[in-house]
Amino acid sequence: MNLPWGPGGEFARREAAMSISGLLWQLLAIVLALALAPLLTGWVNQCRAWLQNRSAPPLLQPYYMLHKLFLKDVVLAHGASPLFRFAPFAVFGCMLLACAIIPTLSTDLPLAPTADTIALVGVLGLARIFISLAAMDVGTSFGTLGGRREMLIGFLAEPALLMVIFTTALISQSTSVATIVETLAHRDFIIYPSLAFAGIAFTFVSFAENARVPVDNPATHLELTMIHEAMILEYSGRHLALIEWAASLKLYAYSCLGLALFFPWGIAAGSSVLGLLMAIPVLLVKLVIGGFLLAGIETINAKVRIFRAPEFLGTAFLLAVLGLLVRLMLETRV
Template identity: 65%
Template sequence: MIVAFTNQLLELAVALLAAPLLLGWVNQCRAWLQNRRAPSLWLPYRNYRKLFHKDAVLAANASPLFRAAPYVVFGSMVVAAAIIPSLGSALPFSRVADAIALVGLFATARMFMALAAMDIGTAFGTLGARREMMIGFLAEPALLMVIFTASLISSSTSLAAISDTLVSRELAIYPSLAFAAIAFLLVLLAENARIPVDNPATHLELTMIHEAMLLEYSARHLALMEWAAALKLFNYAAIGFALFIPWGIAGRDAGLVELLYAAPLLAVKLLCAGAVLALIETLSAKLRIFRAPEFLATAFLFAVLGMLVHLLLGS
């Protein structure tokens, strides 16, 4: 019991602290790949500190929803981080919510972000919100299908149970999981405003989606929103690890020592994932917004194919 709660707290702390680092690492890799001088790994932290020390400026017609949205978004990302097994799967919190509730949490965050963006009434915010909802409603079914494939294999929708089952299977290439992994990668790129769908490095473009929604935020609100975005990326990475490379996640009845072993493995996984993400972003060009449905339809296709292949071939 004590171990489980330690695990829970440790995992939350790791998620909160490692998420900005992951973002910094991805930016650093991207800079290296593009022959630029890389920004510091700690830049996101410095940015948050700077923003937390500033005074917030609110538009005159901002409603309470606009002020509440950053806390709701950040809160749902923290709760999501508490459900996903990244270090160990003995999570007391994961009994409260399964993977479907997790998708719901992401949807809640998205909805509040879009509402807040529309709240002020600027053209950019509304535009970003609409685009975000379009991407979201296409990406969500694909994400659900990916999770269903994994939960069909382990006959449970709890992420902790899924990673427990998957880690104990023999090592082989399972076609269904391979399809699901490709689908998940596409969803990850779309949901985290990464390059084929959105460009995270821009503030002043007509094509932006995620940044357009944050234009009206300042100071601590902006810091929370950006931290939430970093957490979202970390959460998605952790879901990917739990579903597709669960080796190294401490099992249900693991002790503290195993948790300590799991930490460096998680770091290695995150380093690799960040490098791969930066590579994908450097190699691909941004899609026209009207091509995004095609991109996400491909993700949905892969996810459904994974499920069908599992049903037919049983592997």
């Protein structure tokens, strides 16, 4: 088998990775993530409003919200510890790192070797631990409830996500995000049945992880059904702004990861200006379609009870393991 990193292989290690242009593109990817993430949230909200026959909020509403929150004072509970004030920044930093290593425009990212897909799951886990601990910090009933439920969703979703990643890693013989995307995007077009299973499992996981409808409702006002909102009840001002921004970044990261793993076409392999300029409109079109589908799925589903969530995520886990088994049993014998 001609492996991508073999001597003289297609993607022999490029020295240019650490060059100035590489760093510039890396910076562009981060800035793009920071800028596009709230826009994606705004777009999903707008689509959802249309589909539900409501009048839609402006597309830029999340930016107005962030600006307003940053202007406001932080109203801090008496019992809040320094951990509570540190957590929003930590969560934001984790999400930024996650966005920086997922190939959105190009696979040639200087930060890409920092963390492979397993470390990516780790960084998402780190953010989850911080937000759950912060939720328990003030010591209110809803806070601890939210923290507990977030950890519940987390421990159900994380193994499923890892199994999805294992399936893609077995196909590309690598856990590095860049190599996976290069292998999947630039090889001859083969339909992998295992990727179909993995794709469905990944969709389930991303709905749960991003506090989306069958598991959580981002627009809920009923405390007892909340997960994400219950955790951040005590936050205000710039802390809340950072957490909301981090949540948008998480949605963006999951969308880009899904696009990179299952629809990788259009992501540039090198850092040629033309390829990258082509990649931006392709990414935008994919995100627009993806956001619309997300809103559509949310509209035709109802939120389930919290104890149905294990069934939902258990299905995702089984599908991911099934994908892995399909890969091992059917595809490696060819």
